[in-house]
Amino acid sequence: MIDKQTIAIVGATGAQGGGLVRAIAGDPQGRFHARALTRKPGSEKARELAGLGVELVEADLDDVDSLRRAFRGAHGAFCVTNFWEHFSPDKELAQAANLANAASGADVAHVIWSTLDDTRRRVPLDDDRMPTLMSKYKVPHFDAKGEADRFFVESGVPTTFLLTSFYWDNLIAFGMGPKAGSDGVLALSMPMGDRKLPGIAAEDIGKCAFGIFARGVELAGQTVGIAGEHLTGAEMAAALTRALGREVRYQDVPPEVYRALGFPGAEDLGNMFQYKRDFETDYCRARSVEESRSLNPALQSFDDWLVRHASLIPLG
Ligand SMILES: NC(=O)c1ccc[n+]([C@@H]2O[C@H](COP(=O)([O-])OP(=O)(O)OC[C@H]3O[C@@H](n4cnc5c(N)ncnc54)[C@H](OP(=O)(O)O)[C@@H]3O)[C@@H](O)[C@H]2O)c1
Numbered sequence: 001m002i003d004k005q006t007i008a009i010v011g012a013t014g015a016q017g018g019g020l021v022r023a024i025a026g027d028p029q030g031r032f033h034a035r036a037l038t039r040k041p042g043s044e045k046a047r048e049l050a051g052l053g054v055e056l057v058e059a060d061l062d063d064v065d066s067l068r069r070a071f072r073g074a075h076g077a078f079c080v081t082n083f084w085e086h087f088s089p090d091k092e093l094a095q096a097a098n099l100a101n102a103a104s105g106a107d108v109a110h111v112i113w114s115t116l117d118d119t120r121r122r123v124p125l126d127d128d129r130m131p132t133l134m135s136k137y138k139v140p141h142f143d144a145k146g147e148a149d150r151f152f153v154e155s156g157v158p159t160t161f162l163l164t165s166f167y168w169d170n171l172i173a174f175g176m177g178p179k180a181g182s183d184g185v186l187a188l189s190m191p192m193g194d195r196k197l198p199g200i201a202a203e204d205i206g207k208c209a210f211g212i213f214a215r216g217v218e219l220a221g222q223t224v225g226i227a228g229e230h231l232t233g234a235e236m237a238a239a240l241t242r243a244l245g246r247e248v249r250y251q252d253v254p255p256e257v258y259r260a261l262g263f264p265g266a267e268d269l270g271n272m273f274q275y276k277r278d279f280e281t282d283y284c285r286a287r288s289v290e291e292s293r294s295l296n297p298a299l300q301s302f303d304d305w306l307v308r309h310a311s312l313i314p315l316g
Pocket of ligand 1: 010011012013014015016017037038039040043059060061062080081082083084085141164165166167168170174
């Protein structure tokens with residue numbers, strides 16, 4: 001019997017890592033063994049993974065020794081941080097540094113770091129097009145991930161930098177679904193103007209990561225951007241209208257209005273949409289649908305995703 005290569009998966013109980021766990025468990029060739037990292041091996045989600053025959057290991061992003069132990073003997077490591085749990089870019093940076101140190105200390109052969117753009121490269125802090133947040137960021141949950149890329153480079157661990165896209169699942173769980181206006185018509189509100197937003201089914205991120213590990217270390221040192229489709233708000237609204245059988249209208253919202261909505265993270269997300277809108281060409285070019293499909297032949301379009309998920313979208 002050939003020994004399977006172990007892939008240690010951070011965020012295995014979540015959207016990105018969970019997709020990778022399921023891709024490994026469902027691989028007809030059985031190429032990899034999935035090792036799921038979690039702080040809570042007794043949680044319902046962790047027990048579900050154990051039911052798939054996945055190895056569970058307790059580890060915490062704030063504890064580098066726990067990560068080193070969890071990575072020991074692994075060929076690959078999928079690394080992701082969850083900004084939305086704490087809203088702190090500085091904490092995200094520290095967690096990413098722990099991941100890079102642990103992967104290098106455990107001699108992992110191939111890391112995938114789930115990253116995003118450091119928007120300050122195009123919009124420096126003294127650029128007034130969008131406000132500076134937390135004194136040193138433009139889009140905190142993007143900038144910290146992009147800044148953290150250097151920890152992986154400096155650690156010397158062979159790393160593929162995975163640029164992810166907007167999850168369509170945000171329409172279900174992140175409060176971004178269509179809401180009825182005063183006229184009763186559902187409106188999908190985003191500050192994207194008439195520009196295209198690269199989007200993806202969250203489950204496909206892990207499947208693309210599987211494709212990267214399956215291709216081998218040839219993709220180490222490279223940045224790979226993924227998306228299921230690039231769509232304007234109007235195109236998304238038209239697809240929602242077809243899927244829901246009820247009119248959905250796209251409503252462009254000025255970024256300054258979005259930033260002032262007052263929910264936690266509104267300023268961060270307002271700047272994020274403005275960045276994607278204003279740098280549409282480069283932002284989309286960095287996320288090739290064709291390359292994503294070559295990594296994951298089952299890549300879903302927005303219509304595909306809607307067939308399975310439209311009924312789960314809360315309509316406010
Ligand atoms: N929503 C979007 O459109 C979008 C798009 C691109 C990128 N992202 C990024 O995706 C990231 C979140 O990923 P996700 O959506 O896959 O997360 P998720 O579904 O919310 O799940 C969070 C995962 O992170 C793990 N985790 C959190 N803190 C941890 C810690 N201290 N130690 C160990 N594990 C920890 C959790 O594991 P346990 O609880 O089991 O320990 C869980 O598996 C965010 O940083 C966000 O910026 C989001």
